[in-house]
Amino acid sequence: MxxxxxxxxxxxxxxxxxxxxxxxxxxxxxxxxxxxxxxxxxxxxxxxxxxxxxxxxxxxxxxxxxxxxxxxxxxxxxxxxxxxVLDALGALGRAARARTAAKVVAITGSVGKTSTKEMLRAVLARQGKCHAAEASYNNHWGVPLTLARMPADTDFAVIEIGMSNPGEITPLSQMARPHVAMVTTVAAAHLASFESLAGIAEEKACIMDGLETGGIAILNGDIETSQILQDRAKALGATQVLFGETAPDWVVKDVRIAGDVTVITAVGDGVDYLFKLSVPGRHFAMNAVGVLAAAEALGADPVAASLDIAAWVPPAGRGTREIIVTDMANDGESLELLDDAFNANPTSLAASLEVLAASTPADNVGRIIKGRRVAILGDMLELGAAEVAMHRDMAQNEHLKSLDLIHCAGPLMRNLWDALPEAQRGRWAETAAELVPQASQLVDAGDVVLVKGSKGSKVSLIVDAIRKLGHRRL
The missing domain is CATH 3.40.1390.10 (MurE/MurF, N-terminal domain)
Incomplete structure (x- = not known):
């Protein structure tokens, strides 16, 4: 070797x-x-x-x-x-970047970084030797580690860059030296460290600081802070490519969530695209169109990428769908589990609720007979001073209003639970661990169940408990 x-x-x-x-x-x-x-x-x-x-x-x-x-x-x-040691790891990362002729794309965003990285890995791997981190290695040690692991003969490299405090993205972007920089979205996340959404946008815009000469910025054109991103790209002399429903370059024309898939119609660079994802989610669809734009910017074939992207499925804890068979002896005795327990903020929660609302429960199975759309929600963390209002106001979300039952875990989610109508209000507990012994009472066969919360809320414990109710089938 x-x-x-x-x-x-x-x-x-x-x-x-x-x-x-x-x-x-x-x-x-x-x-x-x-x-x-x-x-x-x-x-x-x-x-x-x-x-x-x-x-x-x-x-x-x-x-x-x-x-x-x-x-x-x-x-x-x-x-x-x-x-x-950390400085030396950074030196290895820079040396690995210097010795390769790979086309490099760097990705950041408040929501969807890891999923978008994996989409890009899936499509670029069909068109060359692609290198990307196996996990969410996107911080001060994760980025240099990813670079240090990159073989010299790599054709495409996908580098995820995250942040939790100001000033973290620029040095990592300068280390990665991307040819293409992509911002998936800017949303209310890490507001505890930033004064406003605009402040988050300014930090996310730093992904462009390390762009190579002639670099291309793939930017979300729909978000309210898009102009901040565009201004930074203009100041750096980067070519801008905007994607989204209101974008001029890669336009999302239609998104249809149909059972287990999402069907997307888009126009990019004058070419019509009709393709699908093997997972439901409007947020996934938006980023998928950004992926096609990034693939083209990297010199890959976006048409081939639109066909290959159907092979992608989300990483565990980020919207994965699985069937839990609760009784092997009775046909149909199962529930559908949407595991989105790795991260949460109001934007990503709203996207997951849309997926749940579009799902179809199964009737005439289980003890309750009528299948339900059930959400089990843990605290959304690092939202800053407005965190209480952000949790409470989710009760007004149009997709949440269509759900049958909502269980909540954590002191912040108590604010949502209190704001729910009595008919929707399930169980509340101070911690996710307290709901674990109640798993069999939280859900039933025929239900479609979303579990979502910030990683620190530990709602993944509830995911594991639901899996143990039966036999997992992807």
Missing amino acids: TPLWTSAEAAAATGGHVTQPWQATGVSIDTRTLQKGDLFVALADVRDGHDFVAQALEKGAAAALVTHVPEGVAADAPLMIVPD
Whole structure:
């Protein structure tokens, strides 16, 4: 196997001291997922990665990136010693970016970053060698790690960049040096760290700061802060391509949610497109059109991409749909579970509620006989001073009003629960964990069930509890 890094290349990139020559075929920061031949990067997080170097070497790591020889590790073990491990990882990322001729796209947005990254991976992988992070590695260590893992012969690279505080995106964009920068949307997320939606838009616009000369900005033309994004693109001299229902370049003409799929009609660069996604969701449809625009900007074939995008399905916890068979002996004794438990803000919640409202429950199964549309909602976090009102006001959402039953978990979601009509009000608990033992009473066969909340609300515990009611079938 061709090495990803030799000790000489890594030392040249980082200025580190190598104790003995080595070759690595991958890069890892976690001994639990480390593969034989990986370079283990001893980052300091909740635990100091140096505490796991001996274990990494025992598991077959080719070498370890460290600031010193850890206790219990021989002085002549395969190490690269540097002053700062995170800085060295960044240096590896920049070196990996410098040595490749890949076309690079960087993606950010308040909602849909990871799903859009995966859509792009799915379509670009059909047209060349595509590299992208396996998870949501979009922060100060995730971006350099993704870059450091990129093979030199990559054709396309998809880099997700996120933020929670001001000033985080620019250095990561400058590290990635994208040819194309995409902003999926700007919504009320991380408002605890920003004074306004405009402030979030200004930070998201920083995805363009690292654009290569002649770079292209793929921007959502529908959102109220789109002009902020466009002004930044103009100031940087980037070519702008706008997508959305009101956009001039890639226009979303029609979105139809039909059962398990979304059918999309769009016009891009004078070409008519009719394609589908294998998952319901208007928000997915909007980003899919942006994906076609980005594919074209990268030099890929957008027509082929429109056909290949049907193979994409959301990552776990981001809108995945599955059937839970509650009684194998009785035909139809099942419920449909929409697992969207990884993230939540008012914009993404509204999109998920639209999907749930368009679903079709099954009648004449289960103990209740009539199938229901059921939402189990956890707190939306990091929304700032208006968080109480944002939760309460979701009671006025038109799609939520069409649901049969709404269960809530968390102190913030209590505000929505209190605002619900009595007929819709299900159970409320202070924590998601308290609802877990009640899973069998929350839902029934025939129901379509949405579980959604911020990751910190831990509503994924309820997802797991519902899965345990039966047999999972995708």
